[in-house]
Amino acid sequence: MAIEWRKNFATNDPHIDEQHQQIFRFANKLETIAQQADVDTREVDHLLSFLETYIQNHFRYEEACMLKRRCPVAQKNRSEHVAFKAFLTRNVEAYRHNGYSQQWAQQLFEKLENWLSNHICRVDVKLRDHPEKTTASSSAANR
Ligand SMILES: [Fe+2]
Ligand SMILES: [Fe+2]
Numbered sequence: 001m002a003i004e005w006r007k008n009f010a011t012n013d014p015h016i017d018e019q020h021q022q023i024f025r026f027a028n029k030l031e032t033i034a035q036q037a038d039v040d041t042r043e044v045d046h047l048l049s050f051l052e053t054y055i056q057n058h059f060r061y062e063e064a065c066m067l068k069r070r071c072p073v074a075q076k077n078r079s080e081h082v083a084f085k086a087f088l089t090r091n092v093e094a095y096r097h098n099g100y101s102q103q104w105a106q107q108l109f110e111k112l113e114n115w116l117s118n119h120i121c122r123v124d125v126k127l128r129d130h131p132e133k134t135t136a137s138s139s140a141a142n143r
Contacts, residue, residue, distance in 0.1 A: 002028045003113045009120050011127040013065065019058040020120060026051045027112040034105035041100050048092050055088065062124065069130040077123050084115060 003024050011017055029047055033039055059081040066074035091108050098104070 002031055003116065009117070009125070011120075011124050012131060013127055016058075016062055016065065016124065016127065019054075019061065020116070020124070023051075023055060023058065023116065026054065027109060027116065030105060030112070031109040034102055034109055039100055039102075039105075044095070044100055044105070048095070052088060052092065056085070059085070062127075065127065065132075066130075069127070069132060071126055071130045073123050073126045080119055080123060084119070087111070087115075 005021050005024060009017070009020060011020075026047060030051075033044060033047070063074065063078050063081065065071075066077055071077075091104075091111075095104060
């Protein structure tokens with residue numbers, strides 16, 4: 001089942017919420033590939049390289065936001081990101097080593113889906129309690 005955006009994923013930071021939605025699109029693309037009988041592995045290569053780069057950039061951005069806003073879960077967020085990056089690297093290496101299989105794609109999708117929903121709802125959403133300090137006029141402009 002594709003991972004859908006829900007309100008409880010909202011961090012109320014428009015950049016981070018958009019980045020999470022983009023990561024969901026990548027994950028769902030992987031699920032679509034996993035359902036195909038005939039897979040073009042160039043498409044898998046492309047998706048993995050986008051996913052890895054996008055996630056790296058997202059993590060960097062989000063970690064900087066948490067530090068800047070003195071969010072109490074900043075360290076926890078960072079260490080979960082480190083563990084997740086290692087997991088993703090292991091999976092990409094397994095794919096490079098063993099080649100594509102439907103089982104590999106399906107398992108990676110399921111893990112992405114579980115990790116993303118769990119991590120975002122538990123850690124990233126803490127940003128809600130620590131909104132970026134803006135001047136009255138700029139916060140009004142953002143509404
Ligand atoms: Fe995070
Ligand atoms: Fe995040």
